[in-house]
Amino acid sequence: MASDDATAVERPNTYRSGPDEFGHFGIYGGRFVAETLMPLILEVEQAYAEAKADPAFKREINYYAKHYIGRPSPLYYAERLSEALGGAKIYLKRDELNHTGAHKINNTLGQILLAKRMGKRRIIAETGAGQHGVATATVCARFNLPCVVYMGETDMARQAPNVFRMKLLGAEVVPVKSGTGTLKDAMNEALRDWVANVEDTFYIIGTAAGPHPYPAMVRDFQSVIGEEVRWQMQEAEGRLPDTLVACIGGGSNAIGLFHPFLDDTNVRMIGVEAAGHGIDSGEHAASLNGGRPGVLHGNRTYLLQTDDGQIVDAYSISAGLDYPGIGPEHSWLHDTGRVDYASVTDEEALDAFQFLTRLEGIIPALEPSHALAHVRKVAPELPRDHLLVMNLCGRGDKDVAAVAEQLGVKL
């Protein structure tokens, strides 16, 4: 079995050449989809390969990244945070300042431009917390394509403001009742829609997971984060950072930050999973730290599952990390040992949320609050000249009501 081989993974000459032509990162990734979708998956792969090689496509993305999203996002030296922790010099990559308030739009912009290029006339997406749904609805409004977003019924109740945002943007939000009514079920339902509408529909997947070429494509669109950090840190400090930290649900913001640095072996990387009520409680979303390899939603990757291979629901205070899988490239980076994967509980994330808000006047989303909670653990032990970059991948306005409830404050 795959999991038995985990320790036997060889160290490659480069960590940046994946996936292979079959969409594999080591044993992870692949194209585990129904035959009905397979011809379309191949069409997307070919169209993306052509777009990637076309300077005009790159120019178009760069134009909208600058003028519509507001890139580059700042690399901000968090002086008070660094002082408070008394160790590493901490920089925050401010992707929460993007249009729509998170890194998600880097990806939806790239995918909708590809969909237009392919002549697709209808967009579908899945969403958990609603951030990817909002980012998709936003670009659909901008590029004038009808948009259908699948969202679990449970999540719709928890994230009512985002549901309204999507509707304002002109999207149709379809409640998903099947399964447990959360992100994984929304993804199943989006795949069912796609199977029934293969001819005219493009599926904008929200994270670096799904069948090949999605994990590679989403990573490429998100790599703008790490590419900017590279030159921004050169400008600020004249060298590369020492440690990178990012939170992980599906893992798109993390892979976007990490990928440009994977072959810089002196740069340490830490992905932070959501431990919910604790890994031992069974109520968490930590696929790498609490799951094992399996096949779901088109790819082989670490999954939360029972002994019988049935998928278990993830749990986290942060709806954006609440997914029982993880992008396949992270699974491979985990097995090769290139990236370390830690985990942080709800409680630690809530503390970190308040800590940053008070110290820096920045309200982080609950997702990067997990990354920050881990920074609080490691930064004090590091020397003053240690450059640590944390990806602040989303702003916390959407979480204010949930946090108030957790703190027992009535709004």
Added chain:
Amino acid sequence: MNSGPVTAADLRAKREGLPESERAADSGRIRARFDRLKREGRGGLVTFISAGDPDAETSARILAGLPQAGADIIEIGMPFTDPMADGPAIQASSQRALKNGITLKKTLAMVEAFRRQDQETPIVLMGYYNPIYSFGVPRFLEEAKRAGVDGLIVVDLPPEEDEELCIPALKAGVNFIRLATPTTDDKRLPAVLANTSGFVYYVSIAGITGTRSARDQDITAAIERLRRHTALPIAVGFGIKTAEHAAKVASAADAAVVGSALVDTVAAHLDSDGRAKPDCADAVLKLVGELAAGVRGSVKGGTA
């Protein structure tokens, strides 16, 4: 196996099909059944039920009664939490079975028990890859073969992933029945058919199970197209709900598959707590009887 590097031989086997010399002998039941249908001059009825739906006992009773009721081939669903190619009826049926404790091990035990009373009716297990991968492919194939399973349909394993289960299954003498769909064009069809064995399952709509139905003329045209590429028998499924429709489809193809209509019948015979009413198994078998009568009244070589 799936964790090793992809070898040149694997690639060739994927592209051109695993050579006959490397395929182990299968049980022969599927071939024998289609030969008999041919002699009888009729199309066959393939019935789908989910293992353990709504509970182990009722499910075993339905399974045991299927040959007598007129099922020519039996598909048994291996329930999965996330059946992404299935419509609401089969999703609900999988959930009922999982809630009542079905596992892959128990599904195999059901087949084994069935085989003690029936040595002829082919059994095909249908489902998704993760429960099998989790069980372990070599162990699964060994136990499935021993239990008397004749073939596998695994929805999320297209030819691109043949080295995972398809090629090991052929090497172990278990048929791997591939789905061909309206989106499988002539260019792609040879790759889809290369490692298909037993029969070809034509998914008559681009969509999920138990929802809309294909137009008759589209099915007829699709069967003609498939026949140009393969000599294997063709079963047609997705959206077939009535005896009349099953009869039409079975006469144009070699068999018609009915699934959602049967699990819907299970759903219609549950009490308010979701438990099977006493007449649940009989109601399903009665519908199978009607479908079988329709198929048996059909004349081979018709159009859908």
